[in-house]
Amino acid sequence: MLPLLLASSSPYRRELLARLKLNFKYASPNIDETPHPSENARHLAMRLAEAKARALAPAYPNHLIIGSDQTASLGDQILGKPMTFDRAFKQLSNASDKSVTFLTGLALLNTQSGVCQVDCVPFTVHFRELTSGQIKRYLQAEQPFDCAGSFKVEGMGITLFRSTEGEDVTSLIGLPLIRLTDLLLSEGMIIP
Structure with missing residues (x-):
């Protein structure tokens, strides 16, 4: 079986992938994540996931490379990582x-065969009506400035929601494990 590589520097994605109890390495791809003019959130997430996997292919021949990228959209507006309070x-x-839809692009590139499977897993979060005080307290407590949408669902961010809607909550954190398992199984990976 080909060795597994996660094309990401995200500690959140590493923690998620570790749940599958598979041996893997990780490396940070260097790609331009700028959206193309008039590119929608779904296409952006899928394009970047594939670009991340392909960026590491020359350095990691004979590997299965996982690329993932997440976008969030509020209506037609793409929400990125805020980076500041x-x-x-x-x-x-x-x-x-309101509701925010998170679109997690997922790519699995077999560098031996050249086959790249790409998909996108949606997940919608329905926010409570939030006061300025609630938002400030949450941001001060959790500082989710490196997270699209400005919250951490695996932490206190869950308190901001009225409800959620989707097939795989791990997609909200940044790596949809249910769909990834499907892709890995199609490549012959044995998953405990």
């Missing part, structure tokens, strides 16, 4: 009493 506050204020 002020931008996170604005994102959560805009999401108050």
Whole structure:
């Protein structure tokens, strides 16, 4: 079986992949993540997931390379990682009493055969009506500035939601394990 490589520097994705009890290495791909003009969130997530996997292919021949990327959209607006308190506050204020759809692009590249499977797993979060005080307290407590949508569902971010909707909650964290398992099994991987 080909060795497994996660094309990501994200500790969240490494923690998720470790749940499958598979041996894997990880490396950070260097790609331009700038959206193309008029590119929608779904296409962006899938394009970047594949680009991440392909970026590491020359350095990792004879590997199965997992690429993943996540976008979030509020209506037609793509929400990125806020990186600052002020931008996170604005994102959560805009999401108050609304729904945000997270689209997690997933790619599995077999560098031996050249076959790349690409998919996108949606997950929707329905936010509670949030006050400025709630948003400030949450951001100060958890500081989710490196997370699209400005929250960590695996932490206190769950308190911001009225409900969630989707097939795989791990897609919300950034690596959809149910769909990834399907892709790995199709490549002959034996999963405990």
